[in-house]
Amino acid sequence: MIAEALIVSALLFAIGVIGVLTRRNAIILFMCVELMLNAVNLSFVALAKLHGVAGHVFVIMVMTIAAAEAAVGLAIVISVFRHFGSVDLSALRLLRDG
Amino acid sequence: MTMLTLLQAAGAAEHPLAGTVAEWAWLLPLLPLLGAVVNGLLSLLPRLSEPGLTGDVDARESAAAAAHTRQQTLVSIVATGVMLSAFGLAVAIFASMQGVRLDAPFVRTYAQWIPAGNLQIDWGLQIDQLSMLMTLVVTGIGTLIHVFSIGYMKSDPGFARYFAYLNLFVACMLTLVLGSSYPVLFVGWEGVGLCSYLLIGFWFSERANVEAGKKAFVVNRIGDFGFLVAMFLMFSTFQRLDFSGVHAAVTSGGSTPVVLAIALFLFLGCVGKSAQLPLYVWLPDAMAGPTPVSALIHAATMVTAGVYLVARSAPIFAHAPSASLLVTLVGAVTALFAATIALRQWDIKKVLAYSTVSQLGYMFMAVGSGAYTAGVFHLVTHAFFKALLFLGAGSVIHAMHAAYHHTHRDDDAQDLRNMGGLRRYMPATAAAMALATLAIAGVPPFAGFFSKDEILSAVFARAMGSPLASASLFGMPGATILYAVYACGLVTALLTAVYMTRMMMLAFGGRNRTGDAEQGALHEAPLVMTAPVLALAVLTVVGGWLNLPALIPIGPIGVLEHWLEPVTGASAARLAGATHVPHATEQLLVGIAVATAVLGIAFALLRYRGDQPDKAHAPVDTGVAGLLTRAYSVDAGVDAVIVRPINALAGSVFARGVEPGVDRTMSGGGTLLAWTASVFGSRFQDGDVGKYAWLIAAGALVVIAALSLS
Numbered sequence: 079m080i081a082e083a084l085i086v087s088a089l090l091f092a093i094g095v096i097g098v099l100t101r102r103n104a105i106i107l108f109m110c111v112e113l114m115l116n117a118v119n120l121s122f123v124a125l126a127k128l129h130g131v132a133g134h135v136f137v138i139m140v141m142t143i144a145a146a147e148a149a150v151g152l153a154i155v156i157s158v159f160r161h162f163g164s165v166d167l168s169a170l171r172l173l174r175d176g
Numbered sequence: 177m178t179m180l181t182l183l184q185a186a187g188a189a190e191h192p193l194a195g196t197v198a199e200w201a202w203l204l205p206l207l208p209l210l211g212a213v214v215n216g217l218l219s220l221l222p223r224l225s226e227p228g229l230t231g232d233v234d235a236r237e238s239a240a241a242a243a244h245t246r247q248q249t250l251v252s253i254v255a256t257g258v259m260l261s262a263f264g265l266a267v268a269i270f271a272s273m274q275g276v277r278l279d280a281p282f283v284r285t286y287a288q289w290i291p292a293g294n295l296q297i298d299w300g301l302q303i304d305q306l307s308m309l310m311t312l313v314v315t316g317i318g319t320l321i322h323v324f325s326i327g328y329m330k331s332d333p334g335f336a337r338y339f340a341y342l343n344l345f346v347a348c349m350l351t352l353v354l355g356s357s358y359p360v361l362f363v364g365w366e367g368v369g370l371c372s373y374l375l376i377g378f379w380f381s382e383r384a385n386v387e388a389g390k391k392a393f394v395v396n397r398i399g400d401f402g403f404l405v406a407m408f409l410m411f412s413t414f415q416r417l418d419f420s421g422v423h424a425a426v427t428s429g430g431s432t433p434v435v436l437a438i439a440l441f442l443f444l445g446c447v448g449k450s451a452q453l454p455l456y457v458w459l460p461d462a463m464a465g466p467t468p469v470s471a472l473i474h475a476a477t478m479v480t481a482g483v484y485l486v487a488r489s490a491p492i493f494a495h496a497p498s499a500s501l502l503v504t505l506v507g508a509v510t511a512l513f514a515a516t517i518a519l520r521q522w523d524i525k526k527v528l529a530y531s532t533v534s535q536l537g538y539m540f541m542a543v544g545s546g547a548y549t550a551g552v553f554h555l556v557t558h559a560f561f562k563a564l565l566f567l568g569a570g571s572v573i574h575a576m577h578a579a580y581h582h583t584h585r586d587d588d589a590q591d592l593r594n595m596g597g598l599r600r601y602m603p604a605t606a607a608a609m610a611l612a613t614l615a616i617a618g619v620p621p622f623a624g625f626f627s628k629d630e631i632l633s634a635v636f637a638r639a640m641g642s643p644l645a646s647a648s649l650f651g652m653p654g655a656t657i658l659y660a661v662y663a664c665g666l667v668t669a670l671l672t673a674v675y676m677t678r679m680m681m682l683a684f685g686g687r688n689r690t691g692d693a694e695q696g697a698l699h700e701a702p703l704v705m706t707a708p709v710l711a712l713a714v715l716t717v718v719g720g721w722l723n724l725p726a727l728i729p730i731g732p733i734g735v736l737e738h739w740l741e742p743v744t745g746a747s748a749a750r751l752a753g754a755t756h757v758p759h760a761t762e763q764l765l766v767g768i769a770v771a772t773a774v775l776g777i778a779f780a781l782l783r784y785r786g787d788q789p790d791k792a793h794a795p796v797d798t799g800v801a802g803l804l805t806r807a808y809s810v811d812a813g814v815d816a817v818i819v820r821p822i823n824a825l826a827g828s829v830f831a832r833g834v835e836p837g838v839d840r841t842m843s844g845g846g847t848l849l850a851w852t853a854s855v856f857g858s859r860f861q862d863g864d865v866g867k868y869a870w871l872i873a874a875g876a877l878v879v880i881a882a883l884s885l886s
Contacts, residue, residue, distance in 0.1 A: 095873060098873075099870055102866065168866065170863075
């Protein structure tokens with residue numbers, strides 16, 4: 079049971095990483111990051127079966143922080159869209175020299 | 177290590193000086209060092225407390241002058257105070273050494289200095305008869321010269337800096353004479369060299385003074401190289417560097433080629449520091465410093481460090497008779513060579529400088545022939561009368577300078593052709609310097625007579641038959657060399673009498689040549705300057721009583737000989753053997769020495785009697801006289817043969833090798849590296865978030881891989 083949960087968790091995480099690395103749309107990137115967070119949550123819950131309640135505690139923590147991060151992140155995406163008229167990250171290269 | 181400490185503690189507990197005032201010996205170098213620190217800080221002070229910009233100009237100026245006077249008073253008190261305390265302590269330690277039997281030196285170790293494996297060097301001081309004698313001379317004469325300097329340097333803006341250097345010099349000199357091992361001595365040795373450099377170039381706004389300081393430093397480096405090599409050889413042969421250890425090892429090991437090499441390299445160090453041929457060239461130039469500095473450093477103390485080193489290393493030289501012969505030969509040739517130059521110098525300080533080189537040669541003649549007591553005796557008496565002569569010359573220059581300053585004339589205050597008749601204006605200085613002249617010329621009963629006579633008779637006695645006379649140098653038998661050395665010494669004595677009388681006659685005799693307007697401003701030096709001169713005059717008269725020969729029993733015989741016996745007695749005996757000079761021969765030798773001195777004085781009195789032409793009308797020296805005036809053109813020769821070729825070589829290496837080769841490679845290479853790094857590095861920082869994400873992922877993979885592999 080734990081092995082299956084961990085495999086699903088790893089798959090979810092890998093999908094998230096690939097999404098972050100390959101996509102340029104800020105919203106999609108954002109969703110992929112959430113996917114990675116929840117993959118980790120899944121492995122925490124699964125491992126809590128073996129190691130006790132600490133895993134559950136971490137999951138609650140991660141969900142709280144993720145909610146706060148989502149609020150800030152979406153606000154940034156909205157202001158980026160308002161400023162540039164796009165959420166394509168490959169266009170956001172103002173730090174580049176020349 | 178613990179064993180060693182225990183042994184030392186046990187040894188020290190048995191030493192008769194343990195628990196006496198000698199335990200305070202560490203204060204001796206520390207007191208002048210304290211003075212140097214305080215005066216050094218005071219010399220920085222005026223810049224911090226300059227009067228503000230408010231108020232009128234006169235008030236500001238008088239406030240500044242008052243602050244300057246206050247500072248001078250404070251500096252004078254600190255500088256002479258620490259010197260007087262050190263002298264008092266030295267006298268106290270000296271007193272505690274009386275009446276006790278001191279066969280071994282009293283060594284105190286204060287700290288581990290260089291603990292490096294096999295090499296264990298401790299910071300230790302050593303009290304014995306020789307080091308205390310030197311300490312008394314350094315602190316005693318040093319105190320007098322500090323007092324004199326208060327008057328001499330009165331109007332100098334660098335007053336505090338001057339006394340900081342002078343105090344630092346004494347601290348280094350005391351480290352030199354009190355150190356218990358060669359490395360500690362070497363620290364003092366380099367320290368006095370540094371102070372000499374700083375004080376020669378004291379008036380550093382004149383380029384010539386700076387050059388003179390640099391020359392002294394560079395020439396001394398050659399000697400110091402010898403000293404260092406000698407220490408390396410000692411360590412690699414004996415694994416010891418403290419005096420007791422090295423000397424014990426040499427004494428038990430006997431005469432080996434290594435001991436000869438050590439002695440020769442040590443002597444190279446002495447040749448540099450004590451201005452012997454061929455490294456004497458820096459000393460005449462060193463006269464660029466203030467005159468009291470010439471008295472203290474370049475006559476009485478620092479330049480005698482080489483003589484001290486040979487006397488201190490007597491066991492080494494006693495086991496290297498060839499090296500001893502070289503020492504005495506170099507001393508004799510230097511003595512004669514420098515004395516001839518002194519005959520035709522016009523600068524009063526140059527006369528004294530060459531005279532110092534010559535007298536140092538005399539000392540080496542003595543210590544080289546194994547007459548360590550005679551050498552140290554002459555060191556002490558020479559310190560008395562030469563310090564006097566330099567301080568007297570300082571008073572003369574002071575007066576001449578004031579006279580020219582009075583009329584705003586720009587002329588040489590040190591040129592003998594501008595002097596003449598000064599006895600009328602400065603009678604006390606003239607009388608004191610006359611006494612010193614009689615002493616250096618070797619007229620009885622002044623100090624120089626006894627020490628010089630002892631050197632000459634010691635050399636003669638050893639030439640007649642001794643282990644030293646049986647040794648050889650460059651295939652020449654020692655006896656021949658020693659007779660030649662004696663002859664050099666005798667001729668030098670004659671020349672000494674001539675050039676000193678000439679100097680006195682030119683400065684003090686005849687009519688005055690300073691200038692009609694300037695004569696009125698010539699005056700005797702203030703009491704703060706004449707008092708030390710008169711104190712030295714007393715020492716010059718009575719100094720000979722330190723070591724009276726058995727031939728002239730006008731007091732206790734051979735006090736110094738007896739005093740130094742535990743330090744150098746065995747070494748002296750090893751070189752001198754047991755030959756006894758017949759009484760009649762000894763009397764004859766004394767008679768010859770005195771006759772020589774009187775002859776020289778008489779000749780110069782006749783030659784330079786009456787009025788001399790002033791500078792404008794003085795004949796230009798030509799022929800031999802011109803050669804002597806130019807000091808055999810040695811400086812020009814060295815310049816042509818060594819300095820200029822080296823400069824040219826360095827210049828061409830720089831132009832052809834360093835600049836195109838090294839410089840361009842280095843700066844070009846640096847540019848290339850920076851450019852590559854910039855091009856490469858900026859690829860990672862171009863603002864593409866996607867690239868950052870890839871890099872983070874790659875970095876995370878590397879970390880995970882590293883963690884799972886370990």
